[in-house]
Amino acid sequence: MAKRTGEKYEAIIEAAVRVIAEYGYHNAQVSKIAREAKVADGTIYLYFENKDDVLISLFSEKMGTFISRVEEEMAQVNSAVDQLYKLIRLHFEHLERDHKLAIVTQIELRQSNPEVRKGIGEILKRYLDVIDGIVENGMREGVFRPDLDVRITRKMIFGTLDETVTSWIMNDHKYRLLDQVDALHRLFVYGMGNYHQMDADA
Amino acid sequence: MAKRTGEKYEAIIEAAVRVIAEYGYHNAQVSKIAREAKVADGTIYLYFENKDDVLISLFSEKMGTFISRVEEEMAQVNSAVDQLYKLIRLHFEHLERDHKLAIVTQIELRQSNPEVRKGIGEILKRYLDVIDGIVENGMREGVFRPDLDVRITRKMIFGTLDETVTSWIMNDHKYRLLDQVDALHRLFVYGMGNYHQMDADA
Amino acid sequence: MAKRTGEKYEAIIEAAVRVIAEYGYHNAQVSKIAREAKVADGTIYLYFENKDDVLISLFSEKMGTFISRVEEEMAQVNSAVDQLYKLIRLHFEHLERDHKLAIVTQIELRQSNPEVRKGIGEILKRYLDVIDGIVENGMREGVFRPDLDVRITRKMIFGTLDETVTSWIMNDHKYRLLDQVDALHRLFVYGMGNYHQMDADA
Amino acid sequence: MAKRTGEKYEAIIEAAVRVIAEYGYHNAQVSKIAREAKVADGTIYLYFENKDDVLISLFSEKMGTFISRVEEEMAQVNSAVDQLYKLIRLHFEHLERDHKLAIVTQIELRQSNPEVRKGIGEILKRYLDVIDGIVENGMREGVFRPDLDVRITRKMIFGTLDETVTSWIMNDHKYRLLDQVDALHRLFVYGMGNYHQMDADA
DNA sequence: AATGAATGAGTTTTCATTCAT
DNA sequence: CATGAATGAAAACTCATTCAT
Numbered sequence: 001m002a003k004r005t006g007e008k009y010e011a012i013i014e015a016a017v018r019v020i021a022e023y024g025y026h027n028a029q030v031s032k033i034a035r036e037a038k039v040a041d042g043t044i045y046l047y048f049e050n051k052d053d054v055l056i057s058l059f060s061e062k063m064g065t066f067i068s069r070v071e072e073e074m075a076q077v078n079s080a081v082d083q084l085y086k087l088i089r090l091h092f093e094h095l096e097r098d099h100k101l102a103i104v105t106q107i108e109l110r111q112s113n114p115e116v117r118k119g120i121g122e123i124l125k126r127y128l129d130v131i132d133g134i135v136e137n138g139m140r141e142g143v144f145r146p147d148l149d150v151r152i153t154r155k156m157i158f159g160t161l162d163e164t165v166t167s168w169i170m171n172d173h174k175y176r177l178l179d180q181v182d183a184l185h186r187l188f189v190y191g192m193g194n195y196h197q198m199d200a201d202a
Numbered sequence: 203m204a205k206r207t208g209e210k211y212e213a214i215i216e217a218a219v220r221v222i223a224e225y226g227y228h229n230a231q232v233s234k235i236a237r238e239a240k241v242a243d244g245t246i247y248l249y250f251e252n253k254d255d256v257l258i259s260l261f262s263e264k265m266g267t268f269i270s271r272v273e274e275e276m277a278q279v280n281s282a283v284d285q286l287y288k289l290i291r292l293h294f295e296h297l298e299r300d301h302k303l304a305i306v307t308q309i310e311l312r313q314s315n316p317e318v319r320k321g322i323g324e325i326l327k328r329y330l331d332v333i334d335g336i337v338e339n340g341m342r343e344g345v346f347r348p349d350l351d352v353r354i355t356r357k358m359i360f361g362t363l364d365e366t367v368t369s370w371i372m373n374d375h376k377y378r379l380l381d382q383v384d385a386l387h388r389l390f391v392y393g394m395g396n397y398h399q400m401d402a403d404a
Numbered sequence: 405m406a407k408r409t410g411e412k413y414e415a416i417i418e419a420a421v422r423v424i425a426e427y428g429y430h431n432a433q434v435s436k437i438a439r440e441a442k443v444a445d446g447t448i449y450l451y452f453e454n455k456d457d458v459l460i461s462l463f464s465e466k467m468g469t470f471i472s473r474v475e476e477e478m479a480q481v482n483s484a485v486d487q488l489y490k491l492i493r494l495h496f497e498h499l500e501r502d503h504k505l506a507i508v509t510q511i512e513l514r515q516s517n518p519e520v521r522k523g524i525g526e527i528l529k530r531y532l533d534v535i536d537g538i539v540e541n542g543m544r545e546g547v548f549r550p551d552l553d554v555r556i557t558r559k560m561i562f563g564t565l566d567e568t569v570t571s572w573i574m575n576d577h578k579y580r581l582l583d584q585v586d587a588l589h590r591l592f593v594y595g596m597g598n599y600h601q602m603d604a605d606a
Numbered sequence: 607m608a609k610r611t612g613e614k615y616e617a618i619i620e621a622a623v624r625v626i627a628e629y630g631y632h633n634a635q636v637s638k639i640a641r642e643a644k645v646a647d648g649t650i651y652l653y654f655e656n657k658d659d660v661l662i663s664l665f666s667e668k669m670g671t672f673i674s675r676v677e678e679e680m681a682q683v684n685s686a687v688d689q690l691y692k693l694i695r696l697h698f699e700h701l702e703r704d705h706k707l708a709i710v711t712q713i714e715l716r717q718s719n720p721e722v723r724k725g726i727g728e729i730l731k732r733y734l735d736v737i738d739g740i741v742e743n744g745m746r747e748g749v750f751r752p753d754l755d756v757r758i759t760r761k762m763i764f765g766t767l768d769e770t771v772t773s774w775i776m777n778d779h780k781y782r783l784l785d786q787v788d789a790l791h792r793l794f795v796y797g798m799g800n801y802h803q804m805d806a807d808a
Numbered sequence: 809a810a811t812g813a814a815t816g817a818g819t820t821t822t823c824a825t826t827c828a829t
Numbered sequence: 830c831a832t833g834a835a836t837g838a839a840a841a842c843t844c845a846t847t848c849a850t
Contacts, residue, residue, distance in 0.1 A: 008809095008810095024316065026315055026316070029843085029844060029845080030844075030845060030846080031812095031844075031845090034812095039810080039811090040810060040811040040812055041811080041812060041813095041845090041846085042810070042811055042812065042846085042847075042848080043809080043810055043811070043812095045845095045846070045847080046809070046810075050845075050846075051844095051845060051846090081395075084394075110312055110313070111312070111313050111314070111315070111319075112313070113228055113313070114226060114228075117313075121372070135394070138394065142396060143395065143396055144394045144395060144396055145392075145394060145395070145396045146396070148389075148394060149382075149385050151369075152366070152382055152385045152386060152389065153389060153394060155362060155365045155366045155369055156358070156362040156365075156386070156389055156390075158365055159361035159362040159363075159364055159365025159366065160357060160358040160361040160362055161361075162361055162365065163357045163358075163360055163361025163362075163364065163365075164354070164357045164361065167353075167357055170323075180351075180354055183351050183354050184354060184358070187350075187354065187355065187358055187393065188358075188393060188394055189393045189394055189395040190347075190392075190393040190395055190397070191389065191390060191391050191392040191393030191394075191395075192286075192337070192340065192346045192347060192350060192355060192390055192391055192393075193283075193345065193346065193347070193391040193392055193393075194344060194345055194346055194347045194348070195392070205834095210834095210835095231818095231819065231820085232819075232820060232821080233819080233820090233837095236837095241835080241836090242835060242836045242837055243820090243821085243836085243837065243838090244821080244822075244823080244835075244836060244837060244838095245834085245835060245836070245837095246821095247820095247821065247822080248834070248835075252820080252821075253819095253820065253821090407813095412813095412814095428720060430719055430720075433839090433840060433841080434840075434841060434842080435816095435840080435841090438816095443814080443815090444814065444815045444816055445815085445816065445817095445841085445842080446814075446815060446816060446817095446842080446843075446844080447813085447814055447815070447816095448842095449841095449842065449843080450813070450814075454841080454842080455840095455841065455842090485799075488798075514716055514717070515716070515717050515718065515719070515723075516717070517632055517717070518630065518632070521717075525776075539798070542798065546800060547799065547800055548798045548799065548800055549796075549798060549799070549800045550800070552793075552798060553786075553789050556770070556786055556789050556790060556793065557793060557798060559766060559769045559770045559773055560762070560766040560769075560790070560793055560794075562769055563765040563766040563767075563768055563769025563770065564761060564762040564765040564766055565765075566765055566769065567761045567762075567764055567765025567766075567768065567769075568758070568761045568765065571757075571761055574727070584755075584758055587755050587758050588758060588762070591754075591758065591759060591762055591797065592797060592798055593797050593798055593799040594751075594796075594797040594799055594801070595793065595794060595795050595796040595797030595798075595799075596690075596741070596744065596750045596751060596754060596759060596794055596795055596797075597687075597749065597750065597751070597795040597796055597797075598748060598749055598750055598751045598752070599796070614831095635822085635823060635824080636823075636824060636825080637823075637824090637833095640833095645831080645832090646831060646832040646833055647824090647825085647832080647833060647834095648825085648826075648827080648831070648832055648833065649830085649831055649832070649833095651824095651825070651826080652830070652831075656824075656825075657823095657824060657825090
């Protein structure tokens with residue numbers, strides 16, 4: 001029934017991003033999104049199953065494109081250490097480029113109901129797989145410790161990136177995310193400890 | 203006006219935890235919480251300003267107690283490395299001890315409205331301060347790298363712990379959180395890199 | 405946002421009159437009005453801002469139409485004495501024609517909250533202006549005493565008409581209001597005193 | 607059950623006047639009146655049947671005293687014309703003396719529910735009887751027209767006084783009620799018409 | 809395909825009154 | 830007599846979704 005493509009499909013998703021970013025999740029009514037997209041309320045239901053579907057599709061479209069790009073870029077980088085660096089950089093670039101999208105995916109959609117959260121979680125799995133791949137590469141290459149637990153490590157990387165972006169938004173984007181890429185990368189690879197810095201820096 | 207103490211105050215908070223954990227945030231009506239607490243609907247408003255206040259108080263009581271305990275424990279540990287270890291351990295213990303509370307604070311309350319989220323955020327600030335303290339201690343002691351950015355490091359620690367707990371709940375608590383303390387601590391202190399492990403372990 | 409015109413707009417107002425007249429102001433729930441108007445509860449909010457708006461609009465529509473008619477009729481009458489007669493007659497005719505409306509505007513809506521009362525007061529100002537006009541005309545014509553205080557006189561006229569109608573309703577409309585027009589008119593013009601009746605009647 | 611006398615009985619009534627005058631009828635909760643009267647909520651129910659009873663008693667006590675005084679004063683005046691003058695004067699004096707009481711009896715209590723309004727109506731009957739008496743006296747004396755309809759005339763007098771006081775309160779008591787006694791009395795006795803003023807004034 | 813008017817289910821909060829102490 | 834903690838019924842309003850045009 002739902003069309004899922006076309007000019008209006010995209011217009012509705014873009015309108016949803018703008019409306020949610022401006023008014024917040026709890027004030028983003030279907031009618032407001034429709035007005036912003038310059039379509040009738042009912043038209044939204046020709047392109048989406050229901051409101052949840054709009055939100056999940058929004059996340060899927062925006063995040064799906066991003067993850068595909070990350071996958072491509074990862075393939076073009078040789079070492080896991082560089083892949084990790086690139087990942088952090090892409091993650092921050094992606095969200096810093098579009099503040100509204102950052103607010104929507106990082107803050108507002110997390111207030112959504114279980115159905116939407118479930119949809120979001122499924123989309124994120126692909127991203128977590130990419131992270132797992134980097135960790136596994138590094139272990140295979142021998143640049144990462146052989147005793148790493150991939151899932152624990154993945155949670156550190158994702159959790160840290162996520163918390164960093166959320167915090168940046170909560171502070172009204174008043175500094176540059178990309179300025180933190182180096183520090184984070186170093187933290188991931190070398191940790192907080194003051195051991196062997198000379199070697200590490202070498 | 204709102205009493206904020208007493209037997210029923212606590213009964214209502216405990217009931218709220220149980221109801222939200224069982225039915226989810228969006229199905230935790232005031233009347234359901236009242237019934238669970240074995241008080242009349244109106245009684246809730248003798249102890250709390252409104253429903254939001256119940257939720258914020260819930261978080262405040264549970265998390266406040268926990269943070270106070272963490273603060274005490276930190277004072278009794280000498281090295282920052284051990285403090286960090288203790289922190290991870292306490293964090294996981296706290297949430298592993300009470301699965302329902304974990305679900306409520308970690309998953310359900312994050313769907314709440316801006317007012318509640320604001321209240322939660324303020325309470326969490328104290329916890330972030332504790333983490334900052336550990337990082338600063340470590341730098342002063344010379345066991346943590348002198349070029350650490352405290353705020354970035356804090357986000358890594360908190361983001362990782364948070365993501366780890368969320369993931370554990372989403373997987374239906376099917377493994378033990380406490381089993382991951384060592385691995386996480388090592389990850390924080392030494393990082394993912396395979397440099398100088400022998401020295402580091404020495 | 406609220407439409408304020410159309411078939412359903414009128415149906416809702418008519419339904420409100422019937423429901424309030426039958427059940428009283430304090431038992432005229434929105435859902436009851438909606439059912440009487442044969443629309444859904446929510447439909448009321450497509451035509452009115454809120455319940456108060458329904459009540460104020462009711463008064464405005466009914467009283468507004470009446471006042472416009474009074475204004476027209478006044479323009480077609482020459483002498484102030486005849487204008488006054490016509491006013492009393494129109495006032496009583498208006499309320500005697502529709503007993504339910506009389507009950508609603510005269511009794512029930514006066515129990516309403518400050519917001520509604522304020523709205524009603526503003527609408528009534530136009531009516532008071534008409535009365536002022538008559539008094540001023542009469543003074544200009546020389547048929548009314550030159551030392552009349554317009555505002556005091558207006559209050560006598562309005563207060564008397566109002567009390568008369570209220571009393572008539574409280575006595576279950578068991579006599580005819582229009583039968584009192586002459587007596588009231590004479591009372592206004594000549595007063596209670598027994599001076600010069602012969603001349604006056606001449 | 608209800609005591610209906612005593613220090614606290616009076617304290618509660620006085621408190622009710624103050625609370626209703628300050629906060630308005632719709633915000634005059636029993637608990638607020640109790641607090642103002644410095645008694646417990648439950649104590650009110652030792653002296654009154656229910657909240658309605660408090661309001662009716664308030665009106666009864668305050669208005670009853672006033673009406674008794676009016677009755678006494680009327681007995682001491684000979685002519686109906688002077689009685690009428692005295693009545694207007696007493697009416698205005700009574701309400702001008704206590705602004706809070708005026709607001710409560712004239713504005714706020716009229717928003718009350720049917721039960722209270724019924725109680726008030728019954729108390730007012732005595733007052734209307736006094737007015738009737740004056741009109742009848744005047745007719746008997748021959749100073750009022752013999753064709754007066756007592757009930758119509760009574761409504762003119764009461765309606766006018768009532769409207770005058772209400773209007774004065776709505777205008778924030780910004781002029782003196784007593785300044786209008788002469789004008790009103792003249793209006794009642796001689797009417798608005800400009801006939802025979804010279805004789806009338808003679 | 810597109811419209812947008814109409815639907816109606818669902819929930820927080822207040823406050824008069826009671827009654828155990 | 831007095832207290833005041835506890836009760837629980839009751840109602841306005843929102844908004845996702847439908848469907849006749």
